[in-house]
Every structure is written in C-alpha cells, then in structure tokens.
Amino acid sequence: MLTFGNVITAMITPFYEDGSVNYEGAVKLAQYYCENGSDGILVAGTTGEGATMTEEEKLKLFTDISAAVGDKVMVMANVGTNNTAQTIEFMKKAEKTGVDCFLAIVPYYNKPNQDGCYAHFAALAKATDMPILIYNVPGRTGGKIEAATVVKLAHDFKNIVGIKEASGDLNAATTIARDTDDDFYVYSGEDNLTLPILSVGGCGVISVASHIIGKEMNEMVQAYKDGDIKKAMELHQKYLPVMTGIFCTVNPTPIKACCNMLGLPAGAFRLPMVDASPKVKEFLTQMMKDAGVM
Incomplete structure (x- = not known):
C-alpha cells in the first residue's frame, strides 16, 4: 500500500539465541508497529x-x-549494498516479494565521488520500475551524496521518489526540499531532527524511536502539518530524551534492549552486535519510565 505517511519504522529483526531469524516474531512486531503509529x-x-x-x-x-x-501500511525493503551490480540483482528478486518500494544506501567503503553516486542510483533506477529512496548516512558510509546530486537524480528519474536524510545537514535537506517537486519525499533519518527537517520542507521520519513512541512521533508530525506548531514543539521537547537516549550507544543495541524490556519479541543480536550492558539497560529503563513508556 504505497502511501508515504508521517512515520516509517526502521524495524529491528528478532533473532533466536542460535542466531536464526524469528520470522513469526518479526510479523508480530510489524503488526504491533502498525497499531502504534507507523504508516x-x-x-x-x-x-x-x-x-x-x-x-x-x-x-x-x-x-x-x-x-x-x-494491506495496511507501506512496506519498504532495504536492498542497498556498495556493489551496484549486486544491488540490482537483489532488487530484481525483491520485486517479487510484495514490497512497495526500495531503500538504497549511498555506497559505503568505496566512497564514490558525486559522479559515481549519480551513476550508481541511475543504474538502480533504470533496472526497476519500483520506487526508490536514497539513504544518505555519512556516519555509516564514510561518504555523502550532495544535495545537487539528489536533485538531479530526482529530476532525471521519476522512480527516485525520496531520501532518508541522516547526514544532520539541514542546509542539504532544505535544498533538496526546495529544488524537487512536491512528490519527492524528504524523510528525516534522525529522530531528534524530525521537527527541524519538517520545518524546512520534510514530510516525516524513518524512525527508530517509533518502536516505543510511535503514536507520539506520528502525533508530532501531524501537528506540524496541521499548523499546530506549538503542539509539535511541545511533543518534540517532551520526547527528545527518548529520541536521543535510544542512541546512547550504537544502534540498534538500545532500541532492541528497550523492546525486549517491554516484552516485545525483539530477541537476540547477531555478532558483531551485542546486547546492551547492565549500565545501559539501567539508563534505558529510567528513560522509558520518565517518558511514560513503561
């Protein structure tokens, strides 16, 4: 159901202790998010x-x-790798799974220049009719796609429809929102910058915090869109400790720990990711209590 709403939850994957995927648990989590603020x-x-x-x-x-x-919400599949040919091959397989759109990261490790970034996403767009969102997260990739490159891709390929902007660069988000059409979707990729990105032309957030404050995140985005800036600001201020606290150590360690503490089927981690330390769990427990989550 391709509807670009306010909040897209970047969901955790539950694993069993032996490392295998808990598919039944994943479905239960997805259903839970649908009932608690995720579009x-x-x-x-x-x-x-x-x-x-x-x-x-x-x-x-x-x-x-x-x-x-x-049939209830949009399902976005992460298909991105740092190998263009491999990404295209995987994307072709993913087309048959029933997902609505793709997310593809700026190639990591290789660190292509802007011509390379353009060529990579152009190749993806030519290989599928499915909608594609660019994922810009320099902290993970070591490289960045510039706003001008994103704008050119948006103009040249109708199926490049949005960006998950996690660079922390509000100037870039502003430029992309200003220089693309209204049907290009600029999503914040950082929970704590959701309101600022909305204020410069963004449409919502691809969220981690929405695992535990999904309704509140959606309410904040909708309040801003409805013109109730004061309410949006108050919600942002109230839940900012959660938006930042869930990144007290590397993602997804804190949010998966939170979900486990709330009784959700989050399960184990896969190496090299490991469970939160007792000190981190103590911090997260207090954070959730202070926010009224538990």
Missing part, C-alpha cells in the same frame, strides 16, 4: 541488522511482512 515499515535496514543477514533471509522477511501488513 510504513522499513525491513532489514541498519536497525534491522541487515548487514549480517543473507539475501534469502531478507527476501523471506520482505515476503512475510508484506503478506501480514502490506
């Missing part, structure tokens, strides 16, 4: 530990989650 679900992204999953595991997740909630 969309991003599957097997950074928060979902997609970097340590096989193609077969991701494809089954795409299929199972699309079957379970695809």
Whole structure:
C-alpha cells in the first residue's frame, strides 16, 4: 500500500539465541508497529541488522511482512549494498516479494565521488520500475551524496521518489526540499531532527524511536502539518530524551534492549552486535519510565 505517511519504522529483526531469524516474531512486531503509529515499515535496514543477514533471509522477511501488513501500511525493503551490480540483482528478486518500494544506501567503503553516486542510483533506477529512496548516512558510509546530486537524480528519474536524510545537514535537506517537486519525499533519518527537517520542507521520519513512541512521533508530525506548531514543539521537547537516549550507544543495541524490556519479541543480536550492558539497560529503563513508556 504505497502511501508515504508521517512515520516509517526502521524495524529491528528478532533473532533466536542460535542466531536464526524469528520470522513469526518479526510479523508480530510489524503488526504491533502498525497499531502504534507507523504508516510504513522499513525491513532489514541498519536497525534491522541487515548487514549480517543473507539475501534469502531478507527476501523471506520482505515476503512475510508484506503478506501480514502490506494491506495496511507501506512496506519498504532495504536492498542497498556498495556493489551496484549486486544491488540490482537483489532488487530484481525483491520485486517479487510484495514490497512497495526500495531503500538504497549511498555506497559505503568505496566512497564514490558525486559522479559515481549519480551513476550508481541511475543504474538502480533504470533496472526497476519500483520506487526508490536514497539513504544518505555519512556516519555509516564514510561518504555523502550532495544535495545537487539528489536533485538531479530526482529530476532525471521519476522512480527516485525520496531520501532518508541522516547526514544532520539541514542546509542539504532544505535544498533538496526546495529544488524537487512536491512528490519527492524528504524523510528525516534522525529522530531528534524530525521537527527541524519538517520545518524546512520534510514530510516525516524513518524512525527508530517509533518502536516505543510511535503514536507520539506520528502525533508530532501531524501537528506540524496541521499548523499546530506549538503542539509539535511541545511533543518534540517532551520526547527528545527518548529520541536521543535510544542512541546512547550504537544502534540498534538500545532500541532492541528497550523492546525486549517491554516484552516485545525483539530477541537476540547477531555478532558483531551485542546486547546492551547492565549500565545501559539501567539508563534505558529510567528513560522509558520518565517518558511514560513503561
């Protein structure tokens, strides 16, 4: 159900203690998010530990989650790698799973220049009719796609429809929102910058915090869109400790720990990710209590 709403949850992937994927748990999580403020679900992204999953595991997740909630919310599949040919090959397989759109990261490690970034996403766009969102996260990739390159891609390819902007660069977000059409979607990729990005032309957030404050995040975005800036500001201020606290150590360690503490089927981690320390869990418990989450 391709509707670009306010909040897309970048969902965790639940694993059993033996490291296998808990597909039934993943479906239950997706259903929970749908009932608690999410307009969309991003599957097997950074928060979902997609970097340590096989193609077969991701494809089954795409299929199972699309079957379970695809009639209710948009399902976005993370297909990006740092290998253009490999990404295209995987994207072709993912097209058959029932997902609504793709997320593709700026190639990591290789650190292509802007011509390379353009060529990479142009190749993806030419290889599929499915909508594609660019994922710009320099802190993870070591490289950045510039606003001008994003704008050119948006103008040249109708199926490049948006960006998850996680660079922290409000000037870039402003430029992209200003210089693209209204049907190009600028999503904040950082929970704490959701309101600032809305104020410069963004449409919502691809969120981690929405695992535990999904309704509140959606309410904040909708309040801003309805012109109730004061309410949006108050919600931003109230829940800022959660938006920042869930990144007290590397994502997805804190948010997965929070979900486990709340009784959600979050499960174990895959190496090299490990569970939160007792000190971090103590901090997260207090954070959730202060926010009224538990």
